[in-house]
Amino acid sequence: MSTLLVAEDVAVFSSHLLVHPASLTLQAGRPFTILGETGSGKSLLAQAIMGTLPRGLRAEGRVTVGDQRLDLASGQGHRALWGRTLGVLPQEPWLALDPTMRARKQVEEGYRLVRGLPAVQSRIRASADLAALGLGNAGDKLPSELSGGMAQRVAFIAARAGGARIVIADEPTKGLDVFRRDEVIALLLKEIEDGGGLLTITHDLELARQMGGDIAVVLEGQIIEQGPAADVLGAPRHDYTKRLIAADPSAWPERNAAPKRSAGVKPVLTAAGLAKTRGGQLLFENRDLTVLPGEIVGITGPSGCGKSTFGDILLDLVTPDAGTVTRAEGVARVRFQKLYQDPPAAFPQKVPIRRALNDLVRLHGLDGSRIAPLLERLRLSPGLLDRLPTQVSGGELQRFALLRVLLLDPVFLFADEPTSRLDLITQQETVELLAEVARERNCAVLIVSHDAELIRKMSDRQIAFGSPPDAAALAA
Incomplete structure (x- = not known):
């Protein structure tokens, strides 16, 4: 199993430390999931690795992709990797998609501008990708005409079109029903079958379980547990990880019955x-x-x-x-x-x-x-x-x-x-x-x-x- 990406002591700062130094290794054919609550810093960690931190934030540490070593403090070297080596599936598909461009065109761009395929072949590939995710009739729709789940799937297809060997997926199943979620998980796992790399950021416990591979649990900007997903989720050591697993709706107690209404209560x-x-x-x-x-x-x-x-x-x-x-x-x-x-x-x-x-x-x-x-x-x-x-x-x-x-x-x-x-x-x-x-x-x-x-x-x-x-x- 070859190593695709190594992150060493990656930290994120504004006026103060937001993400404590963290290290992880992404192996070919083995998923890696960063799991944590909203605002824990998991997306900032991934953005630092990707070189896409918001303005006003800075990173330290090192990232090695193949034979290229990047010093995150310099902020240089990432752009040449985007689309071709590193692809990103963003958390907010409606913000990532061009609001004036129809779905098929957004996917075509990756094939045509990044992979360099002819226009006709790019269109054929884009149409096939959309059809494969149940979006065969959505190619001519604008992002504003798509549901949240549909926009997420279009963004996923567009992220893959450039041929990146490593995909960083930020909350890829957010807003999807169970069927579509499992479908996207299957597609993500398919990405690594041929030796690709997949780094997923999520708060979705079921996604983390199904992905398998390795996992890091993040809390308040720190990795508190890391290891094989089956071990971390099957026998968690940290109290927060235990609490996270217990918060799954399947573990919630049954609710008390609704209070009885007196006769004559008018509906809202x-x-x-x-x-x-x-x-x-x-x-x-x-x-x-x-x-x-x-x-x-x-x-x-x-x-x-x-x-x-x-x-x-x-x-x-x-x-x-x-x-x-x-x-x-x-x-x-x-x-x-x-x-x-x-x-x-x-x-x-x-x-x-x-x-x-x-x-x-x-x-x-x-x-x-x-x-x-x-x-x-x-x-x-x-x-x-x-x-x-x-x-x-x-x-x-x-x-x-x-x-x-x-x-x-x-x-x-x-x-x-x-x-x-x-x-x-x-x-x-x-x-x-x-x-x-x-x-x-x-x-x-x-x-x-x-x-x-x-x-x-x-x-x-x-x-x-x-x-x-x-x-x-x-x-x-």
């Missing part, structure tokens, strides 16, 4: 006979729903089956083809809120988080003193408020999105994959907070998740959406 929202077609395909029809104050309703189903569209119709963000939605009288529209699956798309990219929250407080006459206790409750450092949305992790930004929604004191909250970006421990804490909010404030919650076990453990009742006629052609 009622839908009758909803139907929606998109792209010439039927998403759903004859859908009814009544949601009471404080009730938690869960929705499961594969990518592209219309779960998000259904919730958007309830919020009057999308017009149904048939049916009606009736919301509680006398309640301001602003108290019917949504938690988006991809918070980067919901935050202004060039506005610090503190200003965005203060603007909301000022616009709606809210109580700004509630921000501090919510920060503590969501395990968010006050120092993050002065950063841009692009300067915090995906999980931290999702928790800021929840904080922003809670400031509005919602009576109905449509949570669209609200934990898809969160590690298991933070996911459990966030779900428990959602349940507390539902009970304490009598807020109805409609939550969508690909994780059927999470929905079962959290919800008072469940709704299952089935597979659409052509899931690859539809945005969820």
Whole structure:
């Protein structure tokens, strides 16, 4: 087994140490997974190795790729490796993809500009790659027309198109249903069958288990356990690793029954006979729903089956083809809120988080003193408020999105994959907070998740959406 990459004493700094010196070795044909919670520093470690740290951060240490040795403090030498030797699958596919370029063209570029293939052959290869991941009808779609799972798959295909022998995948299964997750895992593993290298950064415990190979567990910028995945996950030594495994939804205790409702309680929202077609395909029809104050309703189903569209119709963000939605009288529209699956798309990219929250407080006459206790409750450092949305992790930004929604004191909250970006421990804490909010404030919650076990453990009742006629052609 040959060595593809060696990282030695890699550290990351801003004004202080963010990632403590860490070393790892990537072998040909053997996956390596960096596992840790949101904000633990796992992505920064990978970005330092890749040479793609955000502005304002610097790295130290050494990385050897083949016969090329890179001094990370110099910041030189990486660019020639990008695409050809080192490929990256980014955490935020909607930000990584060109918003003005259709899916097939984004994949074609890798074949044409990096591999140097003729235009016709590049197009053929790109079309075949898209079809192989169930995206045969998505080639002419813009990123804004794709669901989160579809955008993730397009980004994955584009990352591989340049022929890089080493792929660094940052949260590659985030937001995917179980079937698509397992499909991407199979594709990632296929990358190493012929002696390629794969470094995966994730908070997904099941992904780490299925990948096998070697694993490093990261906490607060330090590797606390490292070794064969089967050993680390099968017999963890560190208390944090044990806690991480115990936070998997399958290990959650069964919830207490929903509190009994007194007769005559009026629903927060009622839908009758909803139907929606998109792209010439039927998403759903004859859908009814009544949601009471404080009730938690869960929705499961594969990518592209219309779960998000259904919730958007309830919020009057999308017009149904048939049916009606009736919301509680006398309640301001602003108290019917949504938690988006991809918070980067919901935050202004060039506005610090503190200003965005203060603007909301000022616009709606809210109580700004509630921000501090919510920060503590969501395990968010006050120092993050002065950063841009692009300067915090995906999980931290999702928790800021929840904080922003809670400031509005919602009576109905449509949570669209609200934990898809969160590690298991933070996911459990966030779900428990959602349940507390539902009970304490009598807020109805409609939550969508690909994780059927999470929905079962959290919800008072469940709704299952089935597979659409052509899931690859539809945005969820």
